[in-house]
Each structure stands twice: as C-alpha cells, then as structure tokens.
Amino acid sequence: xxASLKDVAALAGVSVKTxxxxxxxxxxxxxxxxxxxxxxxxxxxxxxxxxxxNLRRGRTGVIALALPELDAPYFAxxxxxxxxxxxxxxxxxxxxxxxxxxxxxxxxxxxxxxQRIDGLIFSPIAVGREELAARTDTTAxxxxxxxxxxxxxxxxxxxxxxxxxxxxxxxxxxGHTRIxxxxxxxxxxxxxxxxxxxxYRDALRAAGIDYDERLAPPTAxxxxxxGAQVMRHLLDLPxxxxxxxxxxxxxxxxxLRTVLSSGLRVPQxxxxxxxxxxxxxxxxxxTLTTVSPDKAQIARAAVDMxxxxxxxxxxxxxxxxxxxxxxxxxxxxVRESTRxxx
Amino acid sequence: xxASLKDVAALAGVSVKTxxxxxxxxxxxxxxxxxxxxxxxxxxxxxxxxxxxNLRRGRTGVIALALPELDAPYFAxxxxxxxxxxxxxxxxxxxxxxxxxxxxxxxxxxxxxxQRIDGLIFSPIAVGREELAARTDTTAxxxxxxxxxxxxxxxxxxxxxxxxxxxxxxxxxxGHTRIxxxxxxxxxxxxxxxxxxxxYRDALRAAGIDYDERLAPPTAxxxxxxGAQVMRHLLDLPxxxxxxxxxxxxxxxxxLRTVLSSGLRVPQxxxxxxxxxxxxxxxxxxTLTTVSPDKAQIARAAVDMxxxxxxxxxxxxxxxxxxxxxxxxxxxxVRESTRxxx
DNA sequence: CGTTACGATTACATCGTTGAAACAGCGTCG
DNA sequence: CGACGCTGTTTCAACGATGTAATCGTAACG
Numbered sequence: 001x002x003a004s005l006k007d008v009a010a011l012a013g014v015s016v017k018t019x020x021x022x023x024x025x026x027x028x029x030x031x032x033x034x035x036x037x038x039x040x041x042x043x044x045x046x047x048x049x050x051x052x053x054n055l056r057r058g059r060t061g062v063i064a065l066a067l068p069e070l071d072a073p074y075f076a077x078x079x080x081x082x083x084x085x086x087x088x089x090x091x092x093x094x095x096x097x098x099x100x101x102x103x104x105x106x107x108x109x110x111x112x113x114x115q116r117i118d119g120l121i122f123s124p125i126a127v128g129r130e131e132l133a134a135r136t137d138t139t140a141x142x143x144x145x146x147x148x149x150x151x152x153x154x155x156x157x158x159x160x161x162x163x164x165x166x167x168x169x170x171x172x173x174x175g176h177t178r179i180x181x182x183x184x185x186x187x188x189x190x191x192x193x194x195x196x197x198x199x200y201r202d203a204l205r206a207a208g209i210d211y212d213e214r215l216a217p218p219t220a221x222x223x224x225x226x227g228a229q230v231m232r233h234l235l236d237l238p239x240x241x242x243x244x245x246x247x248x249x250x251x252x253x254x255x256l257r258t259v260l261s262s263g264l265r266v267p268q269x270x271x272x273x274x275x276x277x278x279x280x281x282x283x284x285x286x287t288l289t290t291v292s293p294d295k296a297q298i299a300r301a302a303v304d305m306x307x308x309x310x311x312x313x314x315x316x317x318x319x320x321x322x323x324x325x326x327x328x329x330x331x332x333x334v335r336e337s338t339r340x341x342x
Numbered sequence: 343x344x345a346s347l348k349d350v351a352a353l354a355g356v357s358v359k360t361x362x363x364x365x366x367x368x369x370x371x372x373x374x375x376x377x378x379x380x381x382x383x384x385x386x387x388x389x390x391x392x393x394x395x396n397l398r399r400g401r402t403g404v405i406a407l408a409l410p411e412l413d414a415p416y417f418a419x420x421x422x423x424x425x426x427x428x429x430x431x432x433x434x435x436x437x438x439x440x441x442x443x444x445x446x447x448x449x450x451x452x453x454x455x456x457q458r459i460d461g462l463i464f465s466p467i468a469v470g471r472e473e474l475a476a477r478t479d480t481t482a483x484x485x486x487x488x489x490x491x492x493x494x495x496x497x498x499x500x501x502x503x504x505x506x507x508x509x510x511x512x513x514x515x516x517g518h519t520r521i522x523x524x525x526x527x528x529x530x531x532x533x534x535x536x537x538x539x540x541x542y543r544d545a546l547r548a549a550g551i552d553y554d555e556r557l558a559p560p561t562a563x564x565x566x567x568x569g570a571q572v573m574r575h576l577l578d579l580p581x582x583x584x585x586x587x588x589x590x591x592x593x594x595x596x597x598l599r600t601v602l603s604s605g606l607r608v609p610q611x612x613x614x615x616x617x618x619x620x621x622x623x624x625x626x627x628x629t630l631t632t633v634s635p636d637k638a639q640i641a642r643a644a645v646d647m648x649x650x651x652x653x654x655x656x657x658x659x660x661x662x663x664x665x666x667x668x669x670x671x672x673x674x675x676v677r678e679s680t681r682x683x684x
Numbered sequence: 685c686g687t688t689a690c691g692a693t694t695a696c697a698t699c700g701t702t703g704a705a706a707c708a709g710c711g712t713c714g
Numbered sequence: 715c716g717a718c719g720c721t722g723t724t725t726c727a728a729c730g731a732t733g734t735a736a737t738c739g740t741a742a743c744g
Contacts, residue, residue, distance in 0.1 A: 002457065017701095020701065052397050052700035054729095055393040055394050071415065077413045093436070095425070095437055254625055279413070283595050347730065356693080358694090359693075363693085370690090372692060393730080399699090
C-alpha cells in the first residue's frame with residue numbers, strides 16, 4: 001500500500017501535521033524543514049489518500065455527468081468538453097448513463113451517487129418539471145439542454161426554438177413549401193422536441209404555410225434507425241415532402257440513408273437538415289446542413305454554474321443561489337444537403 | 343448534510359455499531375432491534391458516506407476506464423458496455439481521456455487517480471511494452487486492444503492480424519489486385535496498426551500480390567479527416583487503387599467522403615472496407631463493410647479480469663495473478679461498400 | 685448450582701487527513 | 715524587563731464507518 005503521512009513524518013523526523021502542511025503548501029514552514037520533508041515525500045513516493053482527505057474536507061473533487069447515452073455522438077462530444085472544463089478546475093468526471101429511462105433519471109436526481117460526488121450535470125429526457133421541483137437530494141445540480149421554465153434549477157441550453165425556426169426559414173428560403181419534420185414527441189416531458197417543433201411551426205406560420213401534422217410524424221427516439229424509418233414513412237405519403245428538418249443529426253443521417261437508397265438525390269429531390277453538428281455530418285455525402293450549438297460554451301457554463309453553487313454554499317452557509325439560466329450560442333451551418341440557389 | 347450512523351443510532355436508541363451491523367446485513371441482530379433501526383434509517387434517509395467507508399475498507403468501488411477519445415464512436419460504444427458490465431458488479435466507472443498523448447498515458451499508468459480507483463482498464467496508444475513493464479503503481483490493470491507480447495499485464499483484444507487478413511482476402515476475392523491500406527503508423531508503439539498492416543500483408547502475400555508501400559501511406563491519426571486526406575493522396579497516384587482497406591471505420595468514412603465527392607462510385611469504382619463496426623457505418627451510403635469486434639465481450643472480459651485481480655489480491659495477499667490474455671471474437675460484415683460478385 | 689456456550693450488543697481503536705488551538709522560541713516595542 | 719507578536723511546529727480532536735475484543739444476559743449443560 002502507499003505511504004501515509006505518518007510514514008513520511010517518521011522518516012523526516014517531524015510531526016504528521018508538518019508533513020500535511022508541506023503537502024498543502026502552507027506558508028509557515030522553515031526552508032530546512034520543508035526540504036527534509038520533501039525529500040522524504042519523494043523517497044516514499046507519497047500520494048494523498050483521497051478517501052481520507054475527502055472525508056475530512058467534505059468534498060470529493062468528483063462531479064457526475066448524467067446523460068441518456070454515451071454513444072450518441074452529440075453526447076460523446078459534449079462529454080469531452082465537460083471533462084476538459086472540469087479538469088481545469090481539478091475535478092474528475094464520473095459518467096452516468098440513464099438510457100433516457102424515467103426510473104434511472106429519478107435515481108440520478110435522488111442521488112444514487114450522493115456522497116461520491118460534489119455536483120451533478122444532468123441532461124434529462126423523461127423527467128419533468130414536477131419531479132425536479134420535488135427533488136429532495138441537495139447535491140448541486142445543473143441541467144443541460146432542457147429549458148424548464150420557472151424550474152427550480154440552474155440550466156444551460158441554446159435557444160432551441162429560435163434555432164429550429166432558423167433552419168426551417170432556410171428551407172423555406174430555398175423555395176420549399178412541403179417541409180416535413182422528424183422528431184416530434186408527444187410525451188409532455190420531451191421539452192426539447194416541443195421547442196424544436198414550435199420553432200418549426202413559427203417559421204411555417206410566418207411564411208403562411210399551414211402546419212400539416214402528417215408531415216411531422218411522432219418519433220420514438222433520436223437514433224439513426226428512427227430517422228430511417230420515419231423517412232420511409234414520409235416517402236410513402238401520397239405527396240412526399242420536398243425538404244425535411246430532422247430534430248437531430250442522427251435522425252437526419254438515418255433519413256439520408258433511406259432517401260439515397262430509394263434512388264432519390266439529396267438535395268435535388270429532397271433537402272435534409274439536422275441539428276447538433278456532430279462530426280458524422282461533416283463527412284457524410286452530401287454533408288449535412290445543421291445547427292451547431294457551441295458545445296464548449298455549454299460545457300464551460302455548466303461547470304461554472306456548478307462551481308458557483310459549490311463555493312456559494314461554502315461562503316454563505318447553504319444559501320441557494322438564484323436559479324440562473326444561460327443561453328449558449330448556436331450557428332446555422334448550411335452544407336450540401338440543403339444547398340440551393342435562394 | 344446527510345444523516346450519519348451516529349444520528350441514526352441516536353434516533354433508534356442503539357449503538358453506532360449496531361446500526362452499522364444492520365446496514366451491512368450482519369447476522370446477529372434481534373428482529374425487534376433490526377426493525378427499530380430500519381425505521382430510523384428510513385426516517386432519516388440514511389446513505390453511507392462512501393469516503394468514510396472506503397477509508398475504512400480500503401476499496402473505493404470505482405474503476406477507471408482510460409481511453410484516447412471519448413468522442414470516437416468506437417470508444418463511446420465500448421464505454422457503454424464497460425459501464426454496464428461494471429454496473430453489474432456494483433462498480434462505478436470514471437473516465438479518463440488521454441488524447442493518445444504519451445505523457446497523459448504515463449500519468450494514468452502511474453496512478454493519477456490512485457487511491458480513488460480500485461482498478462484500471464486502459465486502452466493505450468502511445469505507451470509501449472517498456473513503459474508498462476517499468477510501471478510502479480500497483481493498481482490492478484487490464485489493457486484493451488493492444489497485444490503486448492510477453493507484456494507483464496492482463497489484456498483483452500481481438501485477433502487483429504487475422505481480422506485484417508480476412509478483410510483483405512475478401513477484397514482479393516472480389517477480384518481486386520491493387521488494394522490500398524489506410525492507417526499505417528511507423529511509431530513503434532502503434533501495435534494495433536502494425537498488426538492490421540501485418541494481416542493485410544499476409545493476405546497479399548498469400549495471393550501472390552506484391553506489397554507496394556505507396557499504397558499504404560502513413561496516417562497520423564484515425565479520424566475522418568485523416569481518412570479523407572490520405573484517400574485524396576491515393577486518388578492522385580498515377581495508378582489509384584481499386585479497393586481500400588481502412589484500419590478503422592472513421593478513416594473509411596473520411597475516405598468515402600473523398601471518393602464520392604470526387605465523382606467516383608463506391609463500390610463500383612473503388613471498394614472500401616473499414617474496421618470496428620461503429621453505428622455510422624451501418625447508415626452511410628453505401629453501408630460500410632467492416633470488422634465487427636464483439637465489444638460486449640471485450641468489456642465483459644476486461645471487467646472480469648479486473649475482478650479476478652482484485653479478489654485474488656484479497657485472498658492471497660498480493661499474489662500477482664498470472665498475466666492472462668483473452669482473445670475476443672470478431673466477424674467480417676460484408677456490406678454495400680465492397681459488394682461484388684465473387 | 686456453577687460453568688460454558690452462544691446470541692446480541694457495545695466500547696474502543698483505527699483508517700489517513702486536516703482544522704483549531706496550543707505551544708515554543710525569538711525578536712520588538714513600550 | 716515584561717508583554718506582545720510573529721514564525722514554526724506540535725498536539726488534539728474530529729470526519730464516518732467498521733473490525734476486534736469486551737460485555738451482558740440467558741439458555742443449556744454436566
């Protein structure tokens with residue numbers, strides 16, 4: 001087992017606390033003592049026992065990131081940024097996969113990992129406003145990607161509705177009028193889906209196009225397979241759409257597959273747009289028009305907000321910082337899949 | 343803060359240790375006492391403080407998974423399986439991104455997270471046999487995807503060389519003779535690249551085709567961008583290849599992009615095969631021929647081997663279990679990108 | 685009836701670390 | 715010269731849980 005402070009102290013001929021002081025960079029240690037201790041530290045290859053340190057300090061230095069799926073590229077890319085931002089603060093990230101299951105999400109909220117983490121960054125799918133309000137666990141929390149109005153918690157998201165409107169406006173500007181949407185979800189918790197649908201409808205309305213529910217079929221989840229399947233359905237309509245706005249890139253890539261394998265061309269026969277700007281869409285053929293959320297900014301903001309909560313609690317005993325909402329930037333990236341002369 | 347054993351004990355009117363006994367399912371607790379304690383536990387919503395428990399027990403219940411990049415789909419998919427397999431044992435997984443940087447990899451090996459984790463599953467890129475042998479940290483270790491012969495550590499991998507040979511044989515069976523490879527790396531640590539190249543050359547040799555180094559250009563890393571760029575280079579050769587074996591799917595998807603945007607068809611003009619079976623390749627157009635490693639098996643085997651090391655240490659004080667090697671299954675999946683009549 | 689055995693419970697020490705407070709030594713100041 | 719303040723160091727008591735050994739009561743035994 002590794003050496004403890006006691007071992008080092010014995011070797012250096014000083015008290016345990018002095019060694020602790022050296023390790024923690026405490027100011028009042030005489031140079032000769034410091035040097036002696038440091039030699040001993042090096043000789044024994046001392047590493048602090050984090051369990052003990054955390055027990056004493058009441059902090060673990062670990063935050064959790066709870067996501068639906070790690071293998072959805074959007075979340076994988078986001079994770080990397082969160083890990084980096086947390087690393088800058090000396091924090092370690094523990095990843096929790098909920099698979100979007102309500103019960104797993106509730107577990108996470110109620111602190112399965114409590115005592116093991118200082119804070120939680122959570123990207124919910126199923127859990128709604130009520131569950132969040134009812135939460136009893138007091139671990140610091142930041143929500144991602146969900147805009148729970150009046151919600152009791154900090155969160156960071158992009159302006160989903162505006163972004164969705166912009167995509168749809170772009171498709172309209174290309175001259176399309178029969179524009180479908182893939183990704184509608186009627187589950188009341190599916191906030192993101194609602195917002196993107198709302199933005200889509202905003203743009204239609206502004207252009208004087210009637211909303212046709214048959215062009216926005218319900219979509220079980222947001223994987224390639226769903227996109228492929230719903231697209232098949234759209235193509236089989238008596239009047240198929242001229243353009244399709246998919247609520248994420250995976251759906252779009254699935255849809256793209258269906259369109260191309262039906263012998264149709266993108267964008268000439270059908271234009272396709274996605275959402276998330278995952279790397280796949282930059283290398284598909286055609287490349288994918290999409291909304292690019294500033295993932296680095298989202299990650300940074302989330303980590304910052306956790307930090308604020310944690311240090312806030314320290315300074316003003318358990319004062320609940322006011323729920324803050326950060327809106328991250330996004331950009332519409334027009335690529336080949338919707339290229340047109342406007 | 344959460345309630346501690348002391349609080350529960352006070353409420354139940356018993357000693358701290360009795361509560362501890364109830365919590366840990368110790369046998370000799372009288373039914374009435376047990377019930378009293380359980381009521382108190384429930385009433386205070388007691389959760390054990392893991393720092394304290396770990397300090398006492400010397401185990402953390404956390405393992406680390408160190409990967410080059412979480413946002414490479416192969417690793418993202420693998421992570422999910424590792425997290426699941428670890429979850430079955432009640433372990434939590436902490437993810438460490440090395441970005442393939444030698445210095446980060448060395449840090450991981452030397453136990454940056456020591457004291458915080460019980461074991462490490464590590465997928466190295468840069469670090470080689472010598473560094474592994476020189477490792478001083480004693481945390482249980484399992485290597486992924488690397489076949490370090492005579493290495494001092496447990497590891498699990500598929501038979502890369504055989505798989506690569508099978509892919510190449512398939513391309514040869516389709517009638518191709520000018521077959522390129524994307525993914526060669528001359529860095530001596532790049533074991534996987536060497537093995538796949540070896541398998542490629544085995545197949546060529548068996549078919550009596552000369553190995554032409556110009557058809558296997560060095561490749562800096564394994565991202566789409568690299569595949570796209572190297573493919574561009576191959577297309578610009580005086581005699582471009584008829585088929586290309588890419589050492590992973592990302593390279594293949596990048597290459598596919600280049601080929602298609604050059605106006606060539608896949609597989610008619612150029613056949614393309616990849617490696618890893620990431621989801622993207624199942625939805626690209628054309629779909630991607632690839633080697634599918636049994637990721638679930640790899641994850642399970644890695645976790646099993648960690649478990650064996652951990653319990654081995656417990657039983658026979660620090661007995662080094664013999665380095666074991668597990669070879670996971672793989673399958674060649676022929677899809678559209680190489681379809682031919684053989 | 686005294687001893688033993690065992691079930692049930694408790695007191696105590698301990699894991700490694702760090703905050704609070706005490707203490708020792710020494711120069712400074714009134 | 716005594717009080718004070720500063721640096722440098724140590725002692726002590728926690729943090730929360732658990733292993734060990736001790737304790738207490740009671741039933742079984744010879």
